[in-house]
Amino acid sequence: MQIYNTRTREKEELMTQTPNVVKAYVCGPTVYDYSHIGHARTYVNFDVLKRYLEATGYEVVHIQNFTDVEEKITDKAREEGVDPTALANKYIGEYFKDMDALNVKRATRYPRASEYIGRIIEITKSLVAKGYAYQAGDAIYFEVSKAGGYGELIGNLKGALADKVDRTTVKKDPFDFVLWREAKEAEEGWESPWGRGRPGWHTECVAMAMDSLGEVLDVHWGGKDLIYPHHECEALIAKALTGKTFVRYWMHNEFVLLRGEKMSKSTGNTVPIHEILKRHSGEALRTLLLSKGYREKIDFYDGALDEAEQKHARIKMAAEQARKVGAGDKMSTCVRDYAGMFFGAMDDDLETGKAMAVVEHLSEELLSGRPGKDLSGAARIFDAVEGVLGIRLG
């Protein structure tokens, strides 16, 4: 299948390192709050990629982390007077509840950053030894100019961020980033060669991904907001460490917009998944999230879910009709055309919006009861809606 690679900005044919095996890493959430529908989109979209690859004969090794070491977690835990680990556990539990409602399949493994502190320290030591990192002030920094290739994912870094770079710093270059820093007294910290400290953000994903998948990943997926700086930095750390290109295909899904603006925790305009589920079905939300391709923006407005609910209901009715007629029937020429369009859309960089449109057209034909058209075998397409798109029609 064709996949859009953020690094090359082109669609490329998927070629994995090992035939029929895809080693995939997905950046999971930082667990200090409920997941919102932006998260839902990321994990639903990847879930569809995984289901489609599995349906076409791949084994997908899917590793997805939980970031449970982060300032926001400790801050919130302190506010609420609970243990940071307990807080993280609570929101991990909530995450799984939400994903179950959305019919997202479980990953192969869910490593947690807190389990990888030792490995992060080792990586940092190794980078210092190799000359890619230096100590300044109370932190160890990765030296971007030593690595080369910085800005590969975001494209023309200097132009993109020239006005926003903080130049009042002890860093050698404003783009250098923290690998490890001293822990303040009130913070949780870990003993390291540089004293009691805390990890920077990016190393954890490199540590967790390599531990389960090896030095080179086939697919690395995340929300578009992780391209810079997170994935940019991950790629540099990994390359410095192994000398190899870390990721073959970088994939990023677009945002969910709320009233035309990006939904994000920092601006406070998020819609939590569990709030949606009070009034709507998980199927409706999943239908909405798949009604466009993963690289298109979705504007979340009032009524969008009602429309999705209706759409899902019609597809469900059509599926019942198609299955009543005969599940094992051979596909008619007409249905084979629909199937061709459906799988063609999926094959072309996971165009779920187009695939859904095909299903809707087919549903219309089935429900309008127009005579003279042979739609036998249509049940198989609805099987794919359930199995590949993961939209329950039962």
Added chain:
RNA sequence: GCUAGGGUGGCUGAGCGGUUUAGGCGACGGGCUGCAGACCCGUUACACUGGGGUUCGAAUCCCUACCCUAGCUCCA
């Protein structure tokens, strides 16, 4: 500045190489009503940002200009 995606009839919005050019809103006419609304029926829009090019043929592909939207070391 950079990256991605757009500019379609009064508005919104599909279509993304070629037969009847979606749908919705509106407008207009009719039905129903004491009147209006809601509802129902019908009518109405060859429109595709400007300029080049490819083609037998372009809203649809390519180039270029202009304009718009979102994002750009907290984030999925």
